[in-house]
Amino acid sequence: MSELRLRVSGSADLTPTVRRFALTDPRGAALPAYEPGAHVVITTPAGHKRSYSLVEPGGARPREYVVCVRRDPGGRGGSASMHDDVAVGTELPVSAPVNRFPLHPSPKYLFIAGGIGITPVRAMVRRLRAQGRSGVRVLYLTRSAGDTPFLREFGGSDDTVHHSDEHGLFDLWPHLAEPDDDVRVYCCGPAPLMQAVRTLTAHWRASRIHMEPFAADHTSISAPFKAVWAPDGREVDVPAHLSLLDALRRDGIPVESSCEAGVCGTCRLALLSGEVEHHDSVLTEDERLTSVVACVSRAVSPEVVVGPRDHLRKDLS
Numbered sequence: 394m395s396e397l398r399l400r401v402s403g404s405a406d407l408t409p410t411v412r413r414f415a416l417t418d419p420r421g422a423a424l425p426a427y428e429p430g431a432h433v434v435i436t437t438p439a440g441h442k443r444s445y446s447l448v449e450p451g452g453a454r455p456r457e458y459v460v461c462v463r464r465d466p467g468g469r470g471g472s473a474s475m476h477d478d479v480a481v482g483t484e485l486p487v488s489a490p491v492n493r494f495p496l497h498p499s500p501k502y503l504f505i506a507g508g509i510g511i512t513p514v515r516a517m518v519r520r521l522r523a524q525g526r527s528g529v530r531v532l533y534l535t536r537s538a539g540d541t542p543f544l545r546e547f548g549g550s551d552d553t554v555h556h557s558d559e560h561g562l563f564d565l566w567p568h569l570a571e572p573d574d575d576v577r578v579y580c581c582g583p584a585p586l587m588q589a590v591r592t593l594t595a596h597w598r599a600s601r602i603h604m605e606p607f608a609a610d611h612t613s614i615s616a617p618f619k620a621v622w623a624p625d626g627r628e629v630d631v632p633a634h635l636s637l638l639d640a641l642r643r644d645g646i647p648v649e650s651s652c653e654a655g656v657c658g659t660c661r662l663a664l665l666s667g668e669v670e671h672h673d674s675v676l677t678e679d680e681r682l683t684s685v686v687a688c689v690s691r692a693v694s695p696e697v698v699v700g701p702r703d704h705l706r707k708d709l710s
């Protein structure tokens with residue numbers, strides 16, 4: 394992933410917890426192109442790598458990248474560093490945009506965004522509505538009006554904005570009960586929302602359903618498996634609620650990590666045997682044959698053999 398060094402040219406609080414950052418080239422050059430749904434990986438001043446969706450629709454020669462960061466008091470420090478250590482003028486390492494959540498052509502769209510999951514959705518909806526497209530519906534689910542970024546942009550007749558503090562849980566079923574091949578569903582938000590949409594669209598054609606990959610909590614939907622640590626043959630049980638990374642660490646096997654969201658590659662391990670469902674945003678298809686990103690990817694076979702990144706298959710013999 395190529396890296397840029399960009400300067401924060403603007404910063405503003407959109408809500409008490411969500412801050413907008415604009416990033417530009419220090420010499421004013423145009424930035425690499427991107428399309429709606431793309432994200433960048435920012436290394437915060439405290440050294441965390443975090444992926445943030447670009448909230449503007451993009452294009453061929455953007456002058457800036459705009460991201461929005463919700464401060465997460467229970468987080469691991471990435472959002473706190475963005476809020477506390479970054480000001481206008483701060484220079485940050487930023488990856489070139491990556492798009493694992495592309496906007497595909499479709500007669501109609503249903504966008505489902507939960508909380509800060511609105512960021513890639515906003516880019517897509519702005520692009521489509523700027524083109525004069527109809528049939529673009531948005532369900533935007535947040536806790537309260539006071540903590541809803543871009544609230545005023547989603548007041549049209551095709552939009553439903555729901556605040557759970559006022560109205561309780563939102564019933565998605567009426568919107569998803571009837572599968573429609575003319576509609577693509579895009580969802581980004583917290584893991585329970587994404588899981589609910591997955592479940593409620595099980596009867597849709599899979600190609601119509603699009604989930605923001607780095608927003609998904611893959612550990613919540615997977616089966617337990619066993620990992621064998623190749624250097625010493627140790628067997629590690631990975632329960633459904635723990636990542637491979639956390640299970641290895643629990644058993645005293647140190648594995649470095651940074652983003653813990655499948656975007657930086659720090660926790661990449663050699664995959665020596667077994668089948669894996671890959672959920673990362675860093676490995677190529679070829680690399681996926683011999684590597685696994687331990688923070689997000691899981692085995693689909695009962696057992697996998699893994700080792701440090703430089704452990705080659707021949708080391709098994």
Ligand code: FES
Nearest residue numbers: 651653658660688
């Ligand atoms: S820690 Fe970044 S990909 Fe796993």
